[in-house]
Amino acid sequence: MSSIVGARVVSSVRPSAPPGRDLVEEPRRALLAVRQNESRLRENEERLTRALAHTNTLILDQDALLRYTRIDPATPQTERAIGHTDEEVFGRVEAASLTAMKRSVLATRVPMREDVELVVEGERRIFDVSVEPICSASGEVVGITSIATDITERKHAEEARRAREERIREAQRIESLGMLAGGVAHDFNNLLMSILSFSELALTDVPAGAAVCEDIERIQIAARRASDLCKQMLTYAGRGRFQQKGFDLAELVREMPRLLEVGLPKGVTLRYDFAQGALPIAGDATQIRQVIMNLISNATDALGDAGGVVTLETGLVDADAACLSQMRFGETLDPGRYVCCTVSDGGCGMDDLTQLRMFDPFFTTKRASRGLGLATVIGIVRRHGGAIRVESQPGQGTTVRMLLPCTGKTA
Structure with missing residues (x-):
């Protein structure tokens, strides 16, 4: 039988921290955490600054x-x-x-x-x-x-987009009005030709000097006036007669002062500022002459009874895309050299609504007017592949600038 004669006990005991050590380590850890947070904040701040830059x-x-x-x-x-x-x-x-x-x-x-x-x-x-x-x-x-x-660039881009969309809508509206006016004018003109033809036949069937002859002649006069109206509407629609050939606009306008000054109202003066040298374009000289006369007629009307000065200027301009984009029909044109014709006055001016409708057929602010003068202008300018711009403010006058492609040669 055996017996236990002795025993040994083995134990492991972690030495205790020196008194006060925790009191030292805790602030150190807190300080380290603060410095790490400050470092991260500085990094984030630097990243934000770089991003904002x-x-x-x-x-x-x-x-x-x-x-x-x-x-x-x-x-x-x-x-x-x-x-x-x-x-x-x-x-x-x-x-x-x-x-x-x-x-x-x-x-x-x-x-x-x-x-x-x-x-x-x-x-x-x-x-x-x-x-x-x-x-x-x-x-x-x-x-x-x-x-x-x-947001300056963004605002300017938005304004340019809105202006471009407005010009597209305006072009579509003008095209629709042109199709309508052209169709009506064409059909109506055919009816007028019948009226004129039968009135001519009627005159041959009655004795000369008969009382009815005067009535038939009045019918013919009214029919011819209506026919002229139809021609203006067809011109607005771009469907009028068009004889294209090269000519010098400078020579054309130099021949116009006597014609223009014949019917000037009292107190209105025409001032001319013609460029030196040739201004070669291709188109119908008669129609371009009509455009200038219509613009000057509107300018003199804008001066009213007070009178004033109407200025007719001509010249050559190098129009870039930005310049053309500000003009009616300009966005479809290529940058380059253009013949410029400008008519300006110091009259009553126009508000935005009037400017929006001023080229519409039969729109007028004058009592004794059919409202086809400026409609004819826009039709002729469009037919000649040109562009037009109107600048006006109520009480500050109006400036109308027309650009026509410069051909570099005349017939």
Whole structure:
């Protein structure tokens, strides 16, 4: 029988930390965490600054007195604004709407967003500005933060797109009116030819000097006037007679002053500014002469009883795509050299609605007018592959500029 004569106990005991060590390590770990957070914040801030530098956006902080305290991304230009208000940076008048918006946010604590126009480095720019209040821990409003994005190019692109769409709609409207006017004028003209033919036959069937002869002649006069009206409508529709050949517009206008001045109202003076040298174009000289006469007639009417000066100018211009895009029918033309004819007056001018309809057939603002003068003008210009532009403001006169392709040679 065996017996236990002894035993040994083996144990493992972790040595205890020296007194006060935890009190030292805990602040160190907290400090390390703070430094790591600060480092991450700096990295994020640098990334945000780099990102903002490649955009058209600024983030701006201002105190309760609307003095700038911080602007990101920082540039030499933005640094100069620190410590100043919008009125000091842009001027009181220029910054009026922006300052009013920011003061409203300070007073109401309600965020606001508006498009604001400002002159920056001598250039007028458009900014999308959103403003929000900055509140302290106690809830007191201590300033504002703004996000301003330069949307100038976008606004200009939108305006150009709207203008282009409006010109397309206008061209479609003119084309539709032209088709309608041309169809009606063609059919009506055929009826008039029948009336004239049968009236001629009627005159041969009655004795000379009979009382009915005078009535038949009046029928013929009315029918011829109606036929002239149809020809104008056909011209507007681009379906009138057209004899194209090369000629010199400079020579044509130099021959016109005596013709133009015959029927001038009292108190109206014609001033001429003709370019030196030839102005070769291809087209119907009679129709171009009619365009100039119609434009001058409208200009003299615009002067009214007060009278004034109507100016007729000619010249050569190199029209680029931007210039042509501002003109009726210009978008379909190629950039290049054009013969220019301009008629301007200092008369009553026109509002936007009148300008929109001024070339419509039978639209007129004058009592004794059929409203086909300018409709004929637009039809002839379109038929000659040209473009036309009207600039007018109520009370500031009107300028009508016509461009016709320069051929470089005359017959």
